[in-house]
Amino acid sequence: MRPTMSDPSAATPNSSATPGVDAAVELGLTPAEYALIVEKMGREPNEVELAVFSLLWSEHCSYKHSKKLLGTLPTTGPKVVMGPGENAGAVDVGHGLAIAFKVESHNHPSAVEPFQGAATGVGGILRDIFAIGARPIAVLDSLRFGEPTSERSRYLLDGAVQGIGHYGNSIGVPNIGGEVYFEHPYEQNCLVNAMALGMAETDRMIRSAAAGIGNVVVLFGASTGRDGIGGASVLASAEFGEDDPDKRPTVQVGDPFEESKLLECSLELLERELLVSLQDLGAAGLTSSSAEMASKGEVGVDLDMSKVPLREPGMAPWEIMISESQERMLCVVEPAQVDAVLTVCEKWEVHGTAIGSVTDTGHLRVFDGDELVGDMPVPALVDDCPLYDLEPAKPEGGAPTIYDAPAATLDHDVSDPGVTLLALLGSPNIASRKPLFQQYDCLVQSRTVRRPEQADAAVLMLPRGGAIAVSIDGNGRRVAADPYRGTMENVLECAANLACAGAEPLGLTNCLNFGNPEKPHIAWQLTESIRGLGEACRALDAPVVGGNVSLYNESAGGPIYPTPVVGLVGELPDPAYAGRSGFAREGDTIALVGPFAPFLPGSELSKLRGEPLPDGLEHVDLEGAKAAHAAVRDAVRAGAIASAHDIAEGGLLVAVAEAALFGGLGATLQLPLDDFADPDRLLFGESPGRGFIVSGDAAALEALRERTPVTVLGTVGGDALSVDTGATSFAVTLAELREAHGALAPLFP
């Protein structure tokens, strides 16, 4: 008798053809991993089973090179509602509401096809958010490309920005912030990270664990095609070679209209309490979603491939199992509720199809009609992938031995600080992002209290009072110079952005973009970076509630800069007191606030001068920074100061110029440079996350001195930035600053 879905004794699939170890190696497994699979299965896997194993044991799904390190991060705290392991993390914001958020990479697909790669990156992260029952309320993005002098970088930038805008704008989720940097190590491996936030009633959030033997597994959303077969999971688990264009068919294609319907349908199903559990289909499609649901529920799942609605005829069961067609969800439903679920699907014009059931077998069994075509123990799929210890080794000489010095674009002999300032303001990493963010809808859903360039962090008001602030940050060049301290600075800078808006961190998400961890110098970057991340998160009481790892970002030209990207969500009590970056009132006093300790090595100016990366950065004063953040945050919340802007790339003078540009008001500064052997170090040196340019009443600024260092720099007013250093003086008009700051506009003709 042929085994059928209703026959629990079915043990061996009919298909006996076994592709063998060579095919396994071609799919990315090692011979030792293949041997382990045979041991766990008790036999050699057939075609379907090998396809499933190769994906679930890929780096992208198994985290086999990073899981042990990620275990060192702090993940708990009083505000954490959902931590790592679910589709997204979530924090409590009071009044019965939770904010879900997560950042994820779509680097490799975007390098192959930037528009669809970036668009589906947004689509995927949004599904993670509504998969836990939260309505998406915001998107942010973090992008890295080679220098814009390269035609390929401009193509990737334009495509990625249009793709992000296309998806987010069309689905009605505001894009409220982001960052983009241009550095030569990203020339062959661009980074496209997308972060999404959602809002949910805390007691209505849903998990992904399958439960209830005999319950029905329903697939809903788009039909399944061959697009993206082995896409994210395969692309993200190996270095790029010269045959990249051949990989284009493995990039998924997104349809935001389908996702919009899927979103509303999912939220209505949850609202009506029709679901037992819910999971989105991301990388590795049905394979990973069903295996994860079964694993978390410690149950088995039977799926019938012949029931899956297909976009094209003749797809083999293994293709259906691993297709990465977008805009699909999987849910578990009690049998009595199936009709009601399908009715809601019909209302939203979304395919809904019962394709399987929850079993007590502990196995993931794949059927093609009556025929059993794959049968795998769930623990072997999800838990038994070997985890590898890295073999970190810092190369002798550090960063300069891994990365070429950047090409010089500014003469080292320039001595006029006004000229240096304009060069920095017009440099690709500092110039205004307006030509990018104006392509995104930043205000749909009517919560956006602070838009890009209004404050250092985006601010969204919440329906039952209070507000949240969000920022996303990364600084690969400094992490490359010193993975440990650079990553601490990275977290500090993100938290400083929140402080400027008046917000205190609630939780952090991260995307760790690195090269090949099997190489000792990359393992060193990853290990040290995660150590710094954990230390900074503990110091700031910002638990890590979720994240993503993107490894193997390297090509023949070498690895990317190690690029942890962190997204912080914080809270502030009253949106009416959300902070602003720009100067607000003529006559206000301007002060430097915080333990600002600037150095030039690793700075933007150092990059423009073509200097090699330093081997290590200076000490990072976490406690001093934390005190400064608290002082600024409290002053913003009290309405005691008029503006606050953190000093980041380009240093002090760039931060003052930005505050002037954002506020449309000039400034007059008296800077006592006599004490500095190198004036450039004070004016343009960097000390990320530890210094702020604050404006307001002199007395209010003076009051901060009890908690953190304060140095009065000058006064707001006029239509120029005028600086008197004692020895020399210079002035740059706002119009000149604005023109320099607008340098990216020509990239988007």
Added chain:
Amino acid sequence: MKFGVLQFPGSCDERDAVDACARVGEAELLWHRDPDLKGVDAVVVPGGFSYGDYLRAGAIARFSPAMESVIAFADAGGPVLGICNGFQVLCEAGLLPGALLRNVSLRFHCEQIGVEVVNADTAWTRAASPGERLSIPTKHGEGRFYAPNLDELEANGQVVFRYAPGENPNGSERDVAGVCNLQRNVVGLMPHPEHAVDTLTGSTDGLKLFASAVAAIATH
């Protein structure tokens, strides 16, 4: 006074429109498949990407059962406002003249801009003054108004809104931002007044449009 806000698959700004209307009256969503307008006094066709903007922005939504009722409602003099995608739908439905073409830049553009009220004698602008400048956000990729008979529309007073000088985001001829029908009960515009109803999010100037409809109904 009750507003109805249409909801199509792919609508984005329908909840914002309901919230904006609720600041001056009552408001509820109207489902696209339901021809019953629930006795509302005014209809808002909101922004978004109805039916994914497939075929052409607004081209599919106009055939929905609810839109058939909206056409009859408008023909009977009921106030109808189309915002952004809703403007495109009303043009496709023949309730408003002209069409919306892709922005000259060929890019989606989002910005808070100045919008001047040209005609303050419509169902949706009577609470504003002629020449008054409103701060309202705009966000679209296909908002360049085109009509072959623009002179005629101007002569009829059918140009209701213009972008402030130098702030036209899409390259529309003569900076046209919004128009009305001959009876002046149906108005469409690309900027989003429903996103300018709260000082916290940037401006309250958009409330004038919704307050106008309340006044229009009160004097009807």
